[in-house]
Amino acid sequence: MTRLPEEPDRAASVGPAPKDAVSPPGEEPHQPGPTLWPQATADEARPDAAGPASAADEHAAAVRELEDRWRRALADLDNLRKRHARELERERMVERSRTAAAFLPVLDNLELALSHADADSGAVVEGVRAVRDQAVGVLEQLGYPRHAETGVAFDPAHHEVVSVVDDPDIEPGTVVQVLRPGYGDGDRQLRPASVTVAKRE
Template sequence: MKPNDTEHQNAAPQADSTSEAADTAVDPVVTLEAERNELKDKFLRLMADMENLRRRTEREVADARAYAVANFARDMLNVADNVRRGIENVPEEARESAEGAFKALLEGIDLTERDLQKTLERHGVKKLDPLGQKFDPHVHQAMFEVPNADVPSGTVVQVVQSGYVIGDRVLRPALVGVAKGGPKTNGGEPQGADNASSAT
């Protein structure tokens, strides 16, 4: 073997190892771009999480403001009911012929009821007046059915106890009597008829 042949053999492995090293060496720009993209993705996800948290917190604060008085208002409904019962239990003849202290007492009770209703409304509590409306199981509770062919079946014809809502939530459903036997509404039996039947 000639000395030149040995040099060529030694040079060939060195060239191969140099090309392998060049292949395995990573460009620092590519590495930095990959890290930047990863950090950008994490940042965007974090921003989205923070925005969702902000919206959820705003919604919870708004609900807390709107419904904070719900339990107190629910307790006050019994007071409103008792005041109304007191007014309704005075016969009309006695009311018309009332004089002196008794007349002042009746006027005071009327004034108290009006003021109580205004106070409840100021805090977002509204009284439901379902008489003559179609039965709605979301805000009404059927207590009995009333045979009445003059009004559409499923119409509220009697209110046993007033209902109240606070915001868009039912504080207390109205206890009602529902008409039965009248003309059908919406081409069939109204939604409340089954509920009214089950209540009897």
């Protein structure tokens, strides 16, 4: 059998189609292939919108931290001021107690002099009594009132029993005599009053 010669490849022999060539009927027009250069995406082309918001958040956080430090500093300052005020008041009380205690021997001597001079009505007695009253007033102004009452019930917060006496006409536990007055009250007491208390057999 005689073999016919093969026809050459038309696609290989025909050169590239011109740019303005028209595609034959029934065939789709030639589409250009994908470009080799990458194109910028929409996110890459758009400016960074998260930058200003992030900076604003950092600024707000810094402001909150500064405000917190400021409040803590104010609280520490207020606590320091209160502690200083308490310490100052305590020191004042100590000084007042020391000053008031220095008056006690003077008052004791005045009380002793008056106890031996009650029968006299001279100017000396009146002068001593005036000095005693003045000293008592100073102590009271310092916050240490005098306690030398008789006929009252015994109070361990203000009285110190030195002796007792039998007296059927007086209610037991009644203060019948004050041997040494007391000064002050509560935690500001310089000393209790030394008293004689009645009892009943």
